[in-house]
Amino acid sequence: MFGKLLTKFGVKSRKGRETAYGYVFILPWLIGIVCFVLGPLVFSFITSFADYNMLKVNFIGLSNYKKMFFQDQLFWKSLGNTLVYSLLNVPLVTVGGVIVAVILNKSIWGLRTFRTIYYLPSIMVGVGTYFLWMLLLDPANGLVNTLLGLIGIKGPAWLTDPNWTKPAIILMHLWGLGGQMLLYLARLQSIPQDYYEAASLDGAGMFKKFTTITVPLLSPIIFYNLTIGIIGAFQVFQEGYIFSGDGTGKPAGSLLFYNLHLWNQAFKNFKTGYANAMCWFLFAIVMILTVCNQKISQKWVYYEEGDNDD
Amino acid sequence: MKRKGLALLIGAAMMAASLVGCGGKDTGADNSTKADNTAKADNAENVVQESVADSGEVIELEFWGWWSSEARKPHMEEMVKGFNESQSKYHVTYVDIPFGDIFTKNIAQIAAGKPCDIMANNMEEVRFRAGQGQVEPLDPFLTDDVKGAFYEQYLDACTGEDGSVYALPLSVDTRAIYYNKAHFEEAGINPGDIQTWTDLEEAAIKLDRKNGDTWERIGFIPVLGNGGVDTWVINANSGYGWFDENFEPKVNTDVNKEAFRWIRAQIDRYGQAKYDELSAVFANGMQDPFASGVMSMLVQTSAYPSSLKQNAPDLDYGVIPLPEFKEGTGHVANGGGFVLEIPKGAKDPEGSYEFIKYVTSRETQDFLSTNIGDFSARNDFDDSTEFMSNPLNQDLSRCLSETSTLVLPNEVKGYETVINPFIDEGTLGLSNTDDALDKAQKALEDYIKNNK
Numbered sequence: 102m103f104g105k106l107l108t109k110f111g112v113k114s115r116k117g118r119e120t121a122y123g124y125v126f127i128l129p130w131l132i133g134i135v136c137f138v139l140g141p142l143v144f145s146f147i148t149s150f151a152d153y154n155m156l157k158v159n160f161i162g163l164s165n166y167k168k169m170f171f172q173d174q175l176f177w178k179s180l181g182n183t184l185v186y187s188l189l190n191v192p193l194v195t196v197g198g199v200i201v202a203v204i205l206n207k208s209i210w211g212l213r214t215f216r217t218i219y220y221l222p223s224i225m226v227g228v229g230t231y232f233l234w235m236l237l238l239d240p241a242n243g244l245v246n247t248l249l250g251l252i253g254i255k256g257p258a259w260l261t262d263p264n265w266t267k268p269a270i271i272l273m274h275l276w277g278l279g280g281q282m283l284l285y286l287a288r289l290q291s292i293p294q295d296y297y298e299a300a301s302l303d304g305a306g307m308f309k310k311f312t313t314i315t316v317p318l319l320s321p322i323i324f325y326n327l328t329i330g331i332i333g334a335f336q337v338f339q340e341g342y343i344f345s346g347d348g349t350g351k352p353a354g355s356l357l358f359y360n361l362h363l364w365n366q367a368f369k370n371f372k373t374g375y376a377n378a379m380c381w382f383l384f385a386i387v388m389i390l391t392v393c394n395q396k397i398s399q400k401w402v403y404y405e406e407g408d409n410d411d
Numbered sequence: 412m413k414r415k416g417l418a419l420l421i422g423a424a425m426m427a428a429s430l431v432g433c434g435g436k437d438t439g440a441d442n443s444t445k446a447d448n449t450a451k452a453d454n455a456e457n458v459v460q461e462s463v464a465d466s467g468e469v470i471e472l473e474f475w476g477w478w479s480s481e482a483r484k485p486h487m488e489e490m491v492k493g494f495n496e497s498q499s500k501y502h503v504t505y506v507d508i509p510f511g512d513i514f515t516k517n518i519a520q521i522a523a524g525k526p527c528d529i530m531a532n533n534m535e536e537v538r539f540r541a542g543q544g545q546v547e548p549l550d551p552f553l554t555d556d557v558k559g560a561f562y563e564q565y566l567d568a569c570t571g572e573d574g575s576v577y578a579l580p581l582s583v584d585t586r587a588i589y590y591n592k593a594h595f596e597e598a599g600i601n602p603g604d605i606q607t608w609t610d611l612e613e614a615a616i617k618l619d620r621k622n623g624d625t626w627e628r629i630g631f632i633p634v635l636g637n638g639g640v641d642t643w644v645i646n647a648n649s650g651y652g653w654f655d656e657n658f659e660p661k662v663n664t665d666v667n668k669e670a671f672r673w674i675r676a677q678i679d680r681y682g683q684a685k686y687d688e689l690s691a692v693f694a695n696g697m698q699d700p701f702a703s704g705v706m707s708m709l710v711q712t713s714a715y716p717s718s719l720k721q722n723a724p725d726l727d728y729g730v731i732p733l734p735e736f737k738e739g740t741g742h743v744a745n746g747g748g749f750v751l752e753i754p755k756g757a758k759d760p761e762g763s764y765e766f767i768k769y770v771t772s773r774e775t776q777d778f779l780s781t782n783i784g785d786f787s788a789r790n791d792f793d794d795s796t797e798f799m800s801n802p803l804n805q806d807l808s809r810c811l812s813e814t815s816t817l818v819l820p821n822e823v824k825g826y827e828t829v830i831n832p833f834i835d836e837g838t839l840g841l842s843n844t845d846d847a848l849d850k851a852q853k854a855l856e857d858y859i860k861n862n863k
Contacts, residue, residue: 154589155522156544172861174829174854222708235695258687263839322513346694352839354832362828368515370825371543 153374165378187334202285223279263355527752541571580788583748638710
């Protein structure tokens with residue numbers, strides 16, 4: 102049937118037919134992308150120039166962007182909160198992931214159990230995890246402050262003191278670094294032991310071997326995690342939404358992240374056109390950072406195949 | 412060339428499929444042709460509905476709410492069943508959707524032109540939703556006897572800026588101070604003597620119990636439970652909070668500064684660490700310091716007794732209204748409630764209204780109040796109802812009579828996110844309360860200016 106249709110359109114060669122079948126096979130996904138990704142993407146870009154409340158569209162030119170940069174009192178605050186969180190969270194989780202992976206790559210007693218324990222939190226997702234952490238971070242009876250108390254430190258009011266809310270979230274993310282750790286561990290296990298043995302013969306110590314063999318060979322994975330981590334950090338939302346209780350980013354606006362502010366604009370104030378403008382600004386930031394990261398990576402990411410120019 | 416043609420053909424097929432997929436979506440643009448078409452489609456649909464009704468077939472309606480617990484859902488379903496059995500034209504189905512999702516789903520369904528038929532929503536923002544074009548007016552169906560059955564302030568909250576009524580109150584709430592009777596008896600306090608903020612502070616000090624550096628019992632902290640700085644500011648201003656009667660921002664007035672200093676002094680008596688600790692306990696929801704006897708008094712809403720019934724069934728407690736800031740300023744509390752409304756584009760507004768009328772009737776309200784514990788906005792909901800025969804409910808009802816349900820103009824929507832960070836700074840002791848209010852005043856003025 103389809104063959105006849107192709108013949109009718111003059112597609113007779115084997116290569117041409119294979120191309121046609123190729124397109125047909127990917128058609129559902131292409132339709133999906135156009136309908137559910139590209140369509141909304143274009144629509145959100147167009148309505149970012151409009152006073153749009155999901156029911157009415159009134160084009161207002163660049164007003165949303167102007168308001169974003171010069172009039173919205175919470176725009177810069179929410180962007181600042183997100184930047185601070187990203188700057189602290191991404192490096193700490195990345196370094197933490199590498200350290201844990203290197204430790205769990207050694208032949209230590211109970212290795213499999215430790216690997217499972219470290220990986221387990223990364224598969225625990227959802228609101229339940231946040232409520233669990235609210236209990237762990239309770240200033241008087243929480244496990245975190247109880248443990249700190251054992252070594253003579255009086256723990257802070259993690260989620261009620263605005264100076265400690267972001268460190269609290271980062272602590273929670275460090276708990277869930279098992280996902281990253283697994284990727285590092287997989288790579289570490291594929292590094293030939295010959296490299297380390299040769300380095301030992303040359304008199305290299307533990308640290309030297311770590312910095313000149315382990316880190317360069319892990320660098321593609323570190324680069325991947327950094328890229329994904331930066332994108333994820335700028336999209337932080339649930340933590341602010343749940344820990345602040347009412348979605349306003351309390352205490353003292355310290356948990357008002359960019360996406361939470363954006364969500365409030367779209368679904369509480371129904372300034373959806375304005376929220377779309379915020380989305381596109383966030384897209385620009387993330388895109389610029391990703392491109393910069395890509396460019397800088399050529400200086401420090403080592404690909405074994407020697408293809409360092411991509 | 413052929414390959415290019417083929418790619419174009421498939422591309423065109425893809426676009427056509429996409430357009431078909433998106434065909435049902437109405438962007439809501441102000442397009443007269445589209446509006447005409449929509450109107451024609453609506454008329455056609457109404458004709459179909461009418462013919463369905465005439466033919467004796469039952470019209471299916473969906474009622475969206477978020478009540479899914481065992482304490483509430485069975486009663487909501489019984490109420491819906493009661494409506495279905497009371498007539499034969501409509502059949503309503505109760506759909507419970509989680510609180511975190513229901514409002515975004517509602518607006519998405521309205522935008523898609525396929526909303527539910529009856530929606531439960533909050534009372535404070537009826538006017539805002541009406542202004543946004545999200546709800547149908549009830550005026551074509553509303554009769555004077557139905558309108559006259561509700562207290563004026565609640566019906567006013569359900570009225571849009573254009574004067575049309577867009578919802579009817581399902582339930583209302585207020586705030587009051589719950590007190591532990593055993594603690595009061597032990598400290599020799601008569602609850603009726605607490606008439607002013609000064610009386611309240613003196614009672615709290617009598618109730619406090621400290622062992623060395625450890626607080627064993629907390630008399631009262633005004634901004635825990637369901638009380639915020641705004642609760643006390645509204646009380647001090649006899650119903651107006653951060654705005655005056657002309658909706659001009661009045662955050663840093665002398666009255667508000669005095670009120671906030673008083674709040675701060677109550678926190679300081681116990682220390683910031685104790686406040687942080689109790690604040691975290693309320694936030695994680697695992698314990699209730701009032702139910703466990705750690706706190707002797709607590710500001711909570713009128714829905715609190717149903718929670719205490721589950722968490723502390725043996726607790727002996729009573730209720731007093733919020734005291735007056737100064738003698739004569741009134742025992743005013745801030746309150747709100749929930750309404751039933753018809754989302755824009757609902758297929759049979761008349762049927763939806765019939766259901767709303769049934770739910771807000773005196774008999775159904777008594778059924779809901781008795782079983783769920785919510786208060787009614789009806790003015791004929793007096794002591795003769797089963798619910799009001801309970802003395803605690805009578806006390807709460809008296810608080811309800813002094814409740815402010817101030818609905819702010821649409822242009823200041825979202826102002827809390829701008830001023831609350833400064834108010835928090837004062838509450839958390841990070842800045843002087845007077846300075847916090849000055850900064851909040853400036854922020855609110857800027858917000859109004861930027862949103863004009």
